[in-house]
Amino acid sequence: xxxxxxxxxxxIVILGSSTGWTPTLAWDLMxxxxxxxxxxxxxxxPKPARLCAEWGKLAAKHLGRGDLFIPCPxxxxxxxGADAVIITxxxxxxxxxxxxxxxxxxxxxxATVGDTAGPSGWARSIRNIPVFxxxxxxxxxxxxxxxxxxxxxxxxxxxxxxxxxxGNPVSGFCHSYFEIKDVIQKIFExxxxxxxxxxxxxxxxxxxVTDFKIGREDGYALLRKRIGKGSLQDLIPDESADAIxxxxxxxxxxxxxxxxxxMSYPANRHICEFVSFAITGxxxxxxxxxxxxxNIYDTFDYCNIRRxxxxxxxxxxxxxxxxxxxxxxxxxxxxxxxVKSRETGAEMIRAYLQNKPFTDAVNVLNxxxxxxxxxxxxxxTMGMVDGLGVRPVSVGxxxxxxxxxxxxxxxxxxxxxxxxxxxxxxxxxxxxxRDPQCAHLKPRQIRKMGEELLAANKKFLGGCRIS
Numbered sequence: 001x002x003x004x005x006x007x008x009x010x011x012i013v014i015l016g017s018s019t020g021w022t023p024t025l026a027w028d029l030m031x032x033x034x035x036x037x038x039x040x041x042x043x044x045x046p047k048p049a050r051l052c053a054e055w056g057k058l059a060a061k062h063l064g065r066g067d068l069f070i071p072c073p074x075x076x077x078x079x080x081g082a083d084a085v086i087i088t089x090x091x092x093x094x095x096x097x098x099x100x101x102x103x104x105x106x107x108x109x110x111a112t113v114g115d116t117a118g119p120s121g122w123a124r125s126i127r128n129i130p131v132f133x134x135x136x137x138x139x140x141x142x143x144x145x146x147x148x149x150x151x152x153x154x155x156x157x158x159x160x161x162x163x164x165x166x167g168n169p170v171s172g173f174c175h176s177y178f179e180i181k182d183v184i185q186k187i188f189e190x191x192x193x194x195x196x197x198x199x200x201x202x203x204x205x206x207x208x209v210t211d212f213k214i215g216r217e218d219g220y221a222l223l224r225k226r227i228g229k230g231s232l233q234d235l236i237p238d239e240s241a242d243a244i245x246x247x248x249x250x251x252x253x254x255x256x257x258x259x260x261x262x263m264s265y266p267a268n269r270h271i272c273e274f275v276s277f278a279i280t281g282x283x284x285x286x287x288x289x290x291x292x293x294x295n296i297y298d299t300f301d302y303c304n305i306r307r308x309x310x311x312x313x314x315x316x317x318x319x320x321x322x323x324x325x326x327x328x329x330x331x332x333x334x335x336x337x338x339v340k341s342r343e344t345g346a347e348m349i350r351a352y353l354q355n356k357p358f359t360d361a362v363n364v365l366n367x368x369x370x371x372x373x374x375x376x377x378x379x380x381t382m383g384m385v386d387g388l389g390v391r392p393v394s395v396g397x398x399x400x401x402x403x404x405x406x407x408x409x410x411x412x413x414x415x416x417x418x419x420x421x422x423x424x425x426x427x428x429x430x431x432x433x434r435d436p437q438c439a440h441l442k443p444r445q446i447r448k449m450g451e452e453l454l455a456a457n458k459k460f461l462g463g464c465r466i467s
Contacts, residue, residue: 009037010033010038010084010353011038012029012037012038013042013072013078013079013082013084013085013143013146014039014042014052014086015042015043015075015086015087015089015135016042016087016152017041017042017071018043018048018088019051019320019321020088020317021151024343026052026056026069027059027340028343028345028346029346029349030065031338031340032347033346036060036065036066037067037068038070039053039056039069039070040078040082041069041071041072042073042075049071049072051324051328053069053070053071054069054328055069055324055327055328057069058328059334062332062333062334063338075138076138076142079138079143080143081142083143083147084146084147084148084353085143085146085148085149086151086345087135087149087152088151089152090124091127094313096127096456097120097124097310097313099123099453099457100120100123100456103123103452103456104118104119104437104453105283106449107119108281108282108284109279109280109438110283110286111279111307112269112270112305112306112307113269113273116154116204116270117154117409117435118436119432119450121153121154121273122412122428122450123457124154125154125157125416125417125420126416126428126454126457126461127460127461128152128154129161129417129420130420130460131460131462132152132158132165134462135162136166136168140165140166140167148162148166148168149171149173149345149349150170150171150172150173150363151173154413155174155204155205155378156203156363156377156378156379156409156413157378157416157417158172159172159363160365160376160378160417163364163365163378165421169385169389169390171348171362171383171390172204172362172363172364172378172380173343173363174361175342175343176205176267176361177200177207178193179265179266179267180198180200180209180265181193181198184219186235186236187223187232187236195214196219197212198211198213199393199395200381200395201379201380201398201406202264202265202379202380202402202406203378203379203410205267205270205271206271206405207264207265207361208260208265208398208402208405208406209262209264210395210398220261220262223263231254233254236250236253236254237250249268249305250266250267250268251303251305252268252272256275260405268305269305269306269307269308272300272305275405275436278300278305279305284300284301285301348360348390351385352390357385357386359382359385360385361380361382361383362380362385362390362392363379364378364383364392365378365379366410368394369381369392369393370398370403370406371396371397372397372398373403373406374407374414376414377410377411377414378413379410381394381395382395408435409436411431412432412434415431416431425454429450433446
C-alpha cells in the first residue's frame with residue numbers, strides 16, 4: 001500500500017482484478033474523473049493484478065494523468081477507507097463453471113451461458129454468496145460509505161446478498177440496457193440514441209421494455225406500424241456482440257415479441273435460460289456451427305441458439321493474458337481515440353462521490369418499483385444515483401403476462417439468496433424445484449441433481465452451513 005495520498009484523490013478498489021474487466025473499467029474511470037485516482041487492485045492470483053497495474057501505469061501516462069495503480073495482496077488493507085469498490089470475479093473459475101454446466105446436461109438441461117439462471121446459475125450462486133457475504137462484512141467495517149459496483153454473475157442473487165448484508169449503496173451492472181437501445185436504434189434507423197426514451201423491468205439478463213418513445217411518439221405504436229405485415233426479424237440484424245465480444249442471435253427475441261407484444265433483452269444466449277422450452281429436452285436437437293471467432297459452437301435447432309463453451313472461454317482468457325503481457329513488454333503504444341466504453345459504472349461512481357445525479361439501468365432489491373414481483377427480490381429497472389445512493393425508478397403497472405414470465409426467476413433468486421444466508425437447504429431445493437429449466441424433471445431427479453451440484457461446490461461454501 002502507498003503511504004499517503006492527496007486527500008482529494010478518490011481511491012477505488014477492484015476485487016477480482018483480472019485482464020478481463022479491469023482495463024475497460026479503469027480506462028472509463030480515468031476518462032470520467034478529472035482528478036487522478038488511486039486504484040487498489042486485488043486478486044487471489046497476484047499475476048493478473050500485477051499485469052493490470054503495469055497496464056494502468058502506461059494508460060495513465062498515455063492520458064497525461066497522475067493515477068496510481070497498486071497491486072494489493074491483502075484485501076482488507078485495500079478496502080480500508082475506499083471510496084468505491086468494483087467486483088469482477090468468479091469464485092472457482094472456469095473449472096467450477098464447467099461442472100455447473102456438465103452436471104445438468106445429464107438431466108436434459110443444456111445451459112447456453114450458465115452464469116445466471118437454471119441449475120447452472122443456482123450452483124454459481126451458492127459458490128459465490130459466501131464470498132460476497134464476507135465482502136459485505138468487510139465493507140461495513142472498513143469502508144461503510146463506499147459505493148459498491150457489482151459486475152459478477154449471477155447479478156441478482158449476489159447483488160441481493162450485498163444489499164442484505166451491508167449498508168453501502170450498491171448496484172449491479174449489465175449491458176442489456178444499451179443492447180436493447182441498439183436494437184431500437186437499428187429498427188428506426190436513428191443516428192444515435194438521443195430520441196429514445198425507455199422504461200425497462202425484469203431480472204438481470206431478462207428485462208422487458210414496458211414502454212418506450214421515439215421523440216414524443218409512442219414507440220410500440222410506431223413499431224407495429226413499421227413491422228406491418230412483415231416480421232420484427234426483418235428490421236434487426238441476425239446477430240450482434242455484447243460488450244465482452246460474445247455473439248448472440250435474436251430469433252428467440254423475435255418469438256417472444258410475437259407472443260407477448262413486448263420486446264425483451266435481445267440476446268438469445270441469455271434470455272433462453274429463463275424459459276422452459278428453449279434449452280431442455282432429452283436432449284434438445286442440436287448441431288455444430290462455426291462462429292465468427294473461428295470456434296465451433298454447439299447450437300440448438302430451435303432459434304439457432306448457440307452455447308458458449310467453457311473451452312472457448314479458456315482460449316479467450318489465455319489469448320488475452322498473452323496479448324496483455326506483450327503489450328506491457330512493448331510498453332504500448334495505445335491506439336485509437338480516447339473514448340470510454342458504454343459501461344456506466346464510472347458515471348455512477350462519480351454521481352455518488354460528487355453528487356452529480358445520473359440515471360441508468362440498476363439492479364437493486366425490489367421495494368415496489370416492479371409491482372407484482374416479490375419485495376426483496378433483486379430486479380432491474382431504471383434508477384438514479386446521486387450523493388444519497390441508488391434509488392430505483394418505479395415502472396408502474398407491468399402487463400400481467402410479462403410479470404408471469406419474470407416471476408419464476410425472481411422467486412428463485414430470492415430463495416437462493418435467503419437459503420444460503422440462512423443455511424436452509426430445503427429452501428435452496430425449493431428454488432430448484434421452481435426453476436423453469438427443471439419443469440420436465442420429477443422432484444427426485446431435481447433433488448439428486450441439486451445434491452450433485454452441492455457436492456461439486458462443497459469446498460466453496462465457506463461459513464454458509466447448509467443443513
